[in-house]
Amino acid sequence: MQFTWKLPRSVSGIARNTLQNYVVDSNEALEFKLVRSAADLENDEVTFKPEMSHQVYGDSESIFGYTGLRVKLYYSAARLATYLSMACDEMVDSQKFEVQPDEVIKPIAEKIPPGYHSNLDTFVAALDKDATFQPFGELKHKFTIDVDGKAKNFEVYMHDISPSGFNEYHERLQTFILWYIDAASYIDTDDNRWRFFLVYEKYLVNGNPQYAIAGYTTVYEYYAYPANTRPRISQMLVLPPFQRMGIGVQLLNTIYNHFTADDRVVDITVEDPSENFLRIRDFVDSKNCLKLPSFKPEKLDAGWSPDMAVEAQKKLKLSKKQTRRVYEILKLHITDRANPNAYKKYRLEVKSRLNVPYRKEDHDMNKLKKMLSPEEFNATTMMITSKEQRLENLENQYNELEEHYCHVLERLASADLS
Template sequence: MADKMRDQLSPFIADGPQVIELKLVRDASEVEDESTTFKAEMCHQVYGEKEVIFGYKDLKIKLFYSACRLTTYIGIEYSSKVTPDLCDGVVADDVEKPLLEIIPKGYLKDLGHFKAAIQEDVTFKPFGSLIDRLELSSGQTFEYYSCDTHEPNFLPYHERLQAFLMWFVDGASFIDTSDPRWHFFLVFEKYNPGDGVRYAIAGYGTVYEYYAYPEKIRPRISQVLVLPPFQKMGLGRHLVESIYNHYLGSSNVLDITVEDPSDEFEALMDVINCRKCITLPAFSKEKVKQGFSPEMVEEARKSFLMHKDHVRRSYEILRLLFTNRSDKEEYRQYRIEIKRRLYAPFKMNQKRGGAARRAGISTDETQMTQEQQVELIKQMYKEIEECYDAVIQRLKRS
């Protein structure tokens, strides 16, 4: 009986990311064009950890946006829906309610009205100030803009834009735009379909300007997203570089940090930072092989506003790049240096634990043994070298 019920309900169980259809529509003809559709990479931040939506057969959640203004259309389609009598009183999931927690008011549910609204994109102009421009070999032109929370009409636009984070950035959260210390960097494709220049959103980044004693700020890159139709074009790298260049012109900036980067974004930052560092005298092959130095930190901070942690990481990658791994002693010295850094926190904890015991304070008796620490450091080093090697390969290709 249970197997029969399961078979009956199976068509009503949907894999969330596969049924969410997104579009950035430039012309009404693209609404029915399946080639312009892209899927969500995740939906657990909207529909729960299992990313399953129950209760609908042939479910489609259509989230269409006009490419410039981000006028929003929500369409929920299905061929049939479960009824309480079919599954012992269990009802279908509410598909729309979670959507409305991330999509602001003003959306459309009539496809005809949405198609008509696309024409309003022709009057759209980017927010803020133009800070950079990128022209690709394909002939596409992208412009980079900077703005803050005081920019007229920007915050409602940002409300529509930030919803994309929930489908493509794990651990994403909406920011408090009432705080004026937030700064925004937007990427638009500038194009002309024949009836005038238009600007289609391609990606954006947010930066929070922290106070740094005594009279400086420390901008922290919070979130960066390049929308799927524009990925693999180098726009993300150029966006990060544009953010750094924007702040390089400010005398009150101490350095720039990054908030909890994903592995992919950290790799991007590694490539960008290594490219910068290798242009500095302090990062010549000879000096890098001599070891990490305060000179490296100071040059990278003054020239590129790099935080000392990013400088150290760039040094380690470049040191590996310059290391002759066929030379056993040279390679061993590199491994020793990295492992010493990895061991430092363990050594500090041991000192603190010893001081606590001498003071009669109880300590955690479940701390790792020396042998366990050694094994953990070996594994950590292995993962670090693999990560650094991936960056080195990207550096060699560029």
């Protein structure tokens, strides 16, 4: 592991080598748990790690001044009571080396709500309150997943900002995005246009049901003229202990089922989707579109049609842009890639869409050519992408897109399409 943390220039070569031993990877030092009982505190199997920590500890994702550093950020599985502490094997001798160790607790404490536990005994005592926890809002969906031969039951609840106590709960819940969503930002829950979809595992303890948070999604209902709405999915996070179970698919379908029943909804959009979310969305949308008449194989073979966008918008609330993407995925499925002519025809069709921004650039340049002097126009063209660069960019874009489409098709091939 190469760290970009830099020691002061005044530190000598020998001391510098010694002090490098006190630089730790913050992703490795951190450990998270969703604690259901006191026994989980000693159970390493329920520990999970962050995907990133630069939003708390800086771009280097390193902490100076410690060896054997362990930072514990634990949450009770239902109410999300929080415990934060640190321990280390050794701390740098500040007087000997004239350097100070980095703050460890403070950067996290500034990002999480006040009132967290720093004493393990008080945190353990708080676990008892989880037994009476009830999810906020309205139950929208139930499903069961087989995990290693064991059935796990889940429930999805939807609500706005109104439930008493939810704002405080959400403040604790959204702290997870710091470690799993790049460029994450907390949302303003005072706005009543926010909708929240939370998924919990429901399990039994001595015959009594209890809940463990598994993930959540935030959706903002934008206004659309004249009296409609355009919901935009803002954040979706399935917590690491529950990933790769298909929960994201269930959560997204729950959102779709809720909003497609509303005639006022124009379409459902997504804000800055991650690559992982794109795969979930493309899979769900492709699976749903397969059931529509306009996406039958013979229709796909005939090429893109505005009827596809109309039907997908009306029945599934998909935007035209997303519908076109789904069309390309399903068209790739029926394209015989072993047939050079068929495969070339498909590639050219997709590249033609990808080339639209360049055609717009050409159009704008033609307009400028009429308005500018030859000298001014020549200076402007220096910033324009060359033909060779365009072709290279288009090829790279296409290859990345086809690889993504193939991943979606592989998942569709193993899915229940009934």
